[in-house]
Every structure is written in C-alpha cells, then in structure tokens.
Amino acid sequence: xxxxxxxxxxxxxxxxxxxxxxxxxxxxxxxxxxxxxxxxxxxxxxxxxxxxxxxxxxxxxxxxxxxxxxxxxxxxxxxxxxxxxxxxxxxxxxxxxxxxxxxxxxxxxxxxxxxxxxxxxxxxxxxxxxxxxxxxxxxxxxxxxxxxxxxxxxxxxxxxxxxxxxxxxxxxxxxxxxxxxxxxxxxxxxxxxxxxxxxxxxxxxxxxxx
Numbered sequence: 001x002x003x004x005x006x007x008x009x010x011x012x013x014x015x016x017x018x019x020x021x022x023x024x025x026x027x028x029x030x031x032x033x034x035x036x037x038x039x040x041x042x043x044x045x046x047x048x049x050x051x052x053x054x055x056x057x058x059x060x061x062x063x064x065x066x067x068x069x070x071x072x073x074x075x076x077x078x079x080x081x082x083x084x085x086x087x088x089x090x091x092x093x094x095x096x097x098x099x100x101x102x103x104x105x106x107x108x109x110x111x112x113x114x115x116x117x118x119x120x121x122x123x124x125x126x127x128x129x130x131x132x133x134x135x136x137x138x139x140x141x142x143x144x145x146x147x148x149x150x151x152x153x154x155x156x157x158x159x160x161x162x163x164x165x166x167x168x169x170x171x172x173x174x175x176x177x178x179x180x181x182x183x184x185x186x187x188x189x190x191x192x193x194x195x196x197x198x199x200x201x202x203x204x205x206x207x208x209x210x
Contacts, residue, residue, distance in 0.1 A: 011178040016053040042146040072123035077193035082171040083112035092155040099155035103139040
C-alpha cells in the first residue's frame with residue numbers, strides 16, 4: 001500500500017446522533033456514577049458531546065469505500081420513516097467477570113431501528129463492504145474501565161440506578177469519521193441522510209470533504 005493510500009484511509013462508522021436534551025439526561029446519570037466510583041478505579045468517561053448510537057463500525061476505509069458507504073447509508077435511510085427510541089436500560093460488558101464497558105440500552109418498540117440496521121448491512125454489502133458478524137446490540141457507551149480492579153462495584157451501582165425513561169425521535173442516519181487526538185478521538189459528521197417522510201420525501205446532506 002502506498003503512502004498516499006495510507007493517508008487517504010479514514011476510520012469510519014455509521015451512527016444515530018443523540019439530541020441535546022437526551023445528552024443532558026445522560027450527563028446527570030454520569031455525574032452520579034462518577035461520585036460513586038472508588039478513587040483508585042481508572043475509568044475513561046465518554047464526553048457527553050460525543051454520545052451516539054453506533055449502527056455499523058467499518059474501521060479504516062479509503063475514499064472510494066467512504067463514497068460507497070455514503071451511497072449505502074442514503075439507500076438505507078430511504079427505507080424507513082422516522083421513529084421513536086427510548087433510552088432506559090443500564091448494563092455493562094461483559095455481563096460476567098470484570099466489567100470493562102458501561103452502557104445505556106434502548107427500547108425499539110417499532111422495530112424500525114432493527115430494520116434500519118438490517119437494511120444498512122444489506123446496502124453496505126451490496127457496495128462491497130463487509131457485513132458485521134456479531135449480533136446487533138444497540139447501546140450507548142458511557143464509560144470504559146481501563147483497569148478493572150474493583151470495577152464490579154461501580155458497574156453494579158450503574159445497573160441498579162434508576163434511569164428515567166428518555167424517549168426521543170430518530171429521523172436521520174449519519175456517516176462519521178473518528179480522528180485520534182490527545183484528549184481522545186474526535187468525531188466529524190461526513191454525511192447525514194434523512195428518513196422518508198409521509199409524503200415519501202428524503203434528503204441527504206453530504207460534506208464536501210468526503
């Protein structure tokens with residue numbers, strides 16, 4: 001692979017972005033968790049402005065592959081109408097042993113999120129991009145535990161905390177780029193693809209640097 005090809009490769013994923021009021025709700029929950037975490041515990045808390053729901057992680061892609069994913073995301077978005085999700089579950093990965101990830105789960109009563117994910121996988125595969133082998137487990141990552149000694153206590157507290165149901169409307173799919181930085185990765189939206197409306201209309205907003 002040439003130096004030029006390496007420079008053009010970018011770390012890419014598809015996501016649903018969270019509205020500001022939902023992020024604020026999560027932030028209040030995180031504050032309580034931070035107060036409960038024992039001082040020796042090393043936890044990397046996700047920045048509130050970065051919170052999102054990952055639908056498909058692709059990893060390093062070249063420019064042609066990013067364009068292919070953009071086409072796939074547009075078609076997938078056109079397959080569903082806007083829908084409501086409810087952020088309300090708490091949990092940790094792995095479910096047994098020392099927890100390493102704290103997450104918030106979602107209720108998908110309309111099953112449109114599952115349909116969107118399935119259609120995105122199908123359209124991406126049609127563009128020559130790999131299908132995700134693992135089952136889809138929709139969640140919002142809020143923290144990563146780097147040194148899991150005594151992690152079980154804070155994970156149990158997280159699971160037992162009351163997290164008030166927070167409904168929100170999903171109306172678009174975003175193709176994101178992740179860039180590493182001194183203070184953690186930074187996310188840049190490359191394109192946003194609106195779902196179809198009752199009138200059958202759709203829209204896409206594609207950044208010029210794709």
